[in-house]
Amino acid sequence: MLDWIRGLGRGGFRFFETLGRANLFALKTLVGIPAVLVRPRLLVAQLFSVGVLSLPIIILSGVFVGMVLALQGYNTLVDFGAEESLGVVVALSIVRELGPVVTGLLFAGRAGSALTAEIGLMKATEQLAGMEMMAVDPIHRVIAPRFLAGFISMPLLAAIFAALGIYGGYFVGVGLLGVDEGAYWSQMQSQVDLYDDVYNGVIKSLVFGLVVTWIAVFEGYDTVPTSEGVSRSTTRTVVYSAFAVLGLDFVLTALMFGA
Amino acid sequence: MKQSKTTELMVGMLIAAGLAALFVLAMKVSNLSSYSEQSSYNVIARFENVGGLKVRSPVMAGGVLVGRVAGIDYDNDRYEAVVTMKVNQSYDRFPDDTVASIYTAGLLGEQYVALDPGGSEDFLVDGSEIEFTSSALVLEKLVGKFLLNSAESGKK
Structure with missing residues (x-):
């Protein structure tokens, strides 16, 4: 029994240690960001691997999520003779919720895991230590560009997801199910508010981008430098990111729309 | 680091597409057009x-x-x-x-x-x-x- 409580205490200590390290690490990374801005080529390379390579999955899922929403929404709305509101349903659910959240989850799976694995392997093969030997700060050279790239790409990807989702909904709703085209857009425009809905969606995606990339680079940097350690860190990145995205989404939604 | 022109081009396209999507969201989806002062x-x-x-x-x-x-x-x-x-x-x-x-x-x-x-x-x-x-x-x-x-x- 006493052992069990002690185990709990040790777990608590470890948790707070990790949290503290993660925060210190984030601080160092933020300090390192100006160093990236003077060498934009590092950033461009990371934007390519984090952002551009995530683009296909974002495009595909955006279109399909929009199409499914239109199909489901239509079936429910047509019972009330309110299928003109389809545009509102699709746009609000995508712009407010699904855009940032699904993009965040996909981003964690596609880009976050890759970041962790890459940085973890760099650590396992002692490339990070090698950089330090050459007086190159790995945080400036390796971590900060990746962090910044994730932070920049995430809102862009979420916006692409949302726009394509709405066009996917348009394709199914107007093209296949015969909702009036004018009603689809005009109802949407009258109900979706730029500040309340679009801006808040962008803020959500910014927050998710920050958190997911932070978790990914930290897990990579903090990994146990063995092949097993890297694999565990990669798993943890995806799990923690999904957890953080869904949890934060609730908090942000409560703050933005709950009042 | 060798950086091909394609990489830069692709990143440029990503940023352009993202900004275009934001623009679509603002202009076409939301009520910005009626905000026009x-x-x-x-x-x-x-x-x-x-x-x-x-x-x-x-x-x-x-x-x-x-x-x-x-x-x-x-x-x-x-x-x-x-x-x-x-x-x-x-x-x-x-x-x-x-x-x-x-x-x-x-x-x-x-x-x-x-x-x-x-x-x-x-x-x-x-x-x-x-x-x-x-x-x-x-x-x-x-x-x-x-x-x-x-x-x-x-x-x-």
Whole structure:
């Protein structure tokens, strides 16, 4: 029994240690960001691997999520003779919720895991230590560009997801199910508010981008430098990111729309 | 680090596509187009009851959007609601005996202010007050009246 409580205490200590390290690490990374801005080529390379390579999955899922929403929404709305509101349903659910959240989850799976694995392997093969030997700060050279790239790409990807989702909904709703085209857009425009809905969606995606990339680079940097350690860190990145995205989404939604 | 032109091109395209998507969201999906700050003039109207009228509710004349509600206040001295409306400058020919009424779009739709032009020669200008108003219909009052009437007619 006493052992069990002690185990709990040790777990608590470890948790707070990790949290503290993660925060210190984030601080160092933020300090390192100006160093990236003077060498934009590092950033461009990371934007390519984090952002551009995530683009296909974002495009595909955006279109399909929009199409499914239109199909489901239509079936429910047509019972009330309110299928003109389809545009509102699709746009609000995508712009407010699904855009940032699904993009965040996909981003964690596609880009976050890759970041962790890459940085973890760099650590396992002692490339990070090698950089330090050459007086190159790995945080400036390796971590900060990746962090910044994730932070920049995430809102862009979420916006692409949302726009394509709405066009996917348009394709199914107007093209296949015969909702009036004018009603689809005009109802949407009258109900979706730029500040309340679009801006808040962008803020959500910014927050998710920050958190997911932070978790990914930290897990990579903090990994146990063995092949097993890297694999565990990669798993943890995806799990923690999904957890953080869904949890934060609730908090942000409560703050933005709950009042 | 060797960096091919393709990489830079692709990153440029990502950023352009992202910004374009944001632009689409702002212009096509949301109501930004109606935010456009056209020059407008303020008109106030006093109502007994504004019902479910909200800031940014539409102001219509003949079913056409001519402005938006800019503010709703309560006048503590006259016990009336004061509604400030921003009417687009291009519609500056409303006679000063225009009637402002609060109607509901559809049975359960949102409420809006309807302007019915009168016959006066003088026009509403910035800051003028619409004197003739009719308040929002409150559904509960109507139902109450209806029940009262039917109860009375039932007695006879």
